[in-house]
Amino acid sequence: MKLIKSWRWFGEKDSVSLEWLKQNGIEEVVTALHHIPNGEVWPEEEILKVKSKLEAAGLGWSVVESLPVTEAIKTASGLRDQHIHNYKISLRNLAACGIKTVVYNFMPVLDWARTDLHYQIPGLGESMLFDYPTFAAFDVFILKRPGAEKDYSPELLKAAKAVFEKMTPEEAEKLAHNIIVVTQGFIDGVIDPSIEDYKKEFLNHLQRYQNIDDQKLREHLAYFLNEVIPAAEEVGINLAIHPDDPPFSVLGLPRIFGTESDMKWLANTNPSLNNGMAFCAGSFSARADNNLVEMAKKYADRIHFAHLRNTRLLPDGSFYESGHINGSVDMKALVNVFLQEMKLRSSRIPMRPDHGIKGPDDEGLNANPGYPKFGRLKGLKEIESLENELLNKNAR
Template identity: 45%
Template sequence: MEQTWRWFGPEDAVRLPHIRQTGATGIVTALHHIPYGVVWSIDEIEARKAQIAADPSLGLRWSVVESLPIHESIKIGEGDLTPFFDNYRQSLRNLAQCGILTVCYNFMPVVDWTRTELAYPLPGGGTALRFNMHEYVAFDCFMLQREGAEAEHSPEVIARARAWYERSSEADRRKLLSNIMAGLPGAYDRYDVPGLRLMLDRYRGMDRNRLRENLARFLREVIPTAEEVGIRMCIHPDDPPRSLMGLPRIVSNEDDLAFILGAVDCPANGITLCSGSLGAGPDNNVPAIAQRFASRIWFTHLRNVAKEPDGSFMEADHLGGDTDMVAVVSVLLEEQKRRKEVGAPRWRIPMRPDHGHELLDDVGKPTHPGYPAIGRLKGLAELRGVMTTVAALRNLPL
């Protein structure tokens, strides 16, 4: 597999020479400074490419876009969406003209990946991302005060949430809100509680079927252009794969992925296999999902989570947690072999280590939550060892 690394651009505390030291050669990035719904121009794309390739000795290239974001109006299905679809299609054409042919995106309403703790302490002084169900419920029921929220949670979790809220300070509550908003990358809007309520009001009455249809409409609008210019679109699963704040989530399990791939059944419509996002779903068998959809996996995030009975989970070691990472890697390497044997020109699957622990000298550095250098380097090294061993034992191409 092509070993890649997420880079948030020139302001990222993890610099391009650091990335090369990890052994990764593919860069996964986006033009985070461009607002949602605005065309990515060729000049902007080429400028980012030039930054990545400025030092030829590093041997780095822009391998995957993550993400080309979808304007919220498309998800809601409100107003005249023609300009947003036109702009998205033009961005795809411009990316293809610049030679960047893999585009990761998501369809999560309002918020992106969501955690309640960004620095959960680990033995020895490291930290991890964590989702505490009772803290999320405290936010949903008592800070956001969303109508009907308490009916969606068990009495036991409600009791723990109420206890947390009653003993929390204003600083604790501000921190919880900030943590929940932290999954939105780059310079995008962070909501305060009143602003979040207003955003949720725009989704009032939205159910799974309607949100699914809005996604299917997006796919019908843009996938033909992606197919025409040679781009592989790969949707990222919901993180966590469950409803949040009353918003449906529709990229959470095997049935959801089957619906999405069937909505526009062509190779340009594919998926990002995120073993951590899917792994947070208690009913998801990640190796089985990878096996079923292997031929449409164009990009993969490899990480692991440890789940708890109440719905809480935390980022585990890349080879720890609840998902059999050896089995997942084996499926991906077997799929690469199949692609190579049929003569596919882009047979390698880009992978990146996702959401590393904050370790050693990275503790306290201003990196994006979940994206320190050393924790991801550790994960990449472990995954590289798994890939090398599986490939050798099964005579599979790396």
């Protein structure tokens, strides 16, 4: 039994055609209704429009990534209860259309962060980098978040200042725009890209978390889960929280799902197996103290979806995306955990090749940051090769 080969598709504007996906062995598409504003109900007729298009191309759709959790829910403010009510209606509508798994995240303001969207790995191609000194330079000297310098060691502040002093004003502006706008724009980000003073608006969003620490944010997540999990159980949908990316605090924001202890908290807070996770190897692997194989083994029954990619950690806490097989994660051992879990379930787990290295064949193709067409296909084939090797070995 093999993992379900899936592919993240961003809708009609995606440069990858459904026909190409089918021709290259993709079984299911992972997508969302990106045109519906966060917090509003996903109507059944809109869900069916997408599903019908996918099925006409011979592709399935069982995983939604993502049904966004609004900032009102994360901060327990304003329209929180209305948004949760709408969320439950959307879950029922998705279930009525055959959706089995819904991914979400509980990351405040910023879904993911990288400092270089065009990082060159010698001899391999273009990837993405989170460089700690550069991110600190953005935070302290470009964004000028009040009190930001308190979140960094003297050594890191010194390195950040050196990075900033080498930047031109244009380079500093590009860095800020990439972090705040470019990396968030295609995944329902909180900042309207048309806003002229986007840095000021971003600071306003950060300010809303001034009195929300990890414990308070966990209380908000617990409230959300205890409201929506009964609805998910009723209609047979698995909720899957995506780990924080990176899995540690940035910009002074609380981060509550990036370690094994966070997994334990999630399971204890609501023991229903419908309360699960999207196991993103790339996100979890950006912490040196995370043992991904052991984490996956311990909470395998809650893994409803797998994102498989690798990272290479650097001594100062920086990291870059190193493809799918090579890096800090023992990908073969991790894939084997999923294969063993599928035996126990007698059902398959959907997997998608997450991100990828951009090579020569991807030059000139329009793609969102981290989502090269051929770079992801290469990763998918590498993972499938690992699967075949493990299945052959286990069959002996």
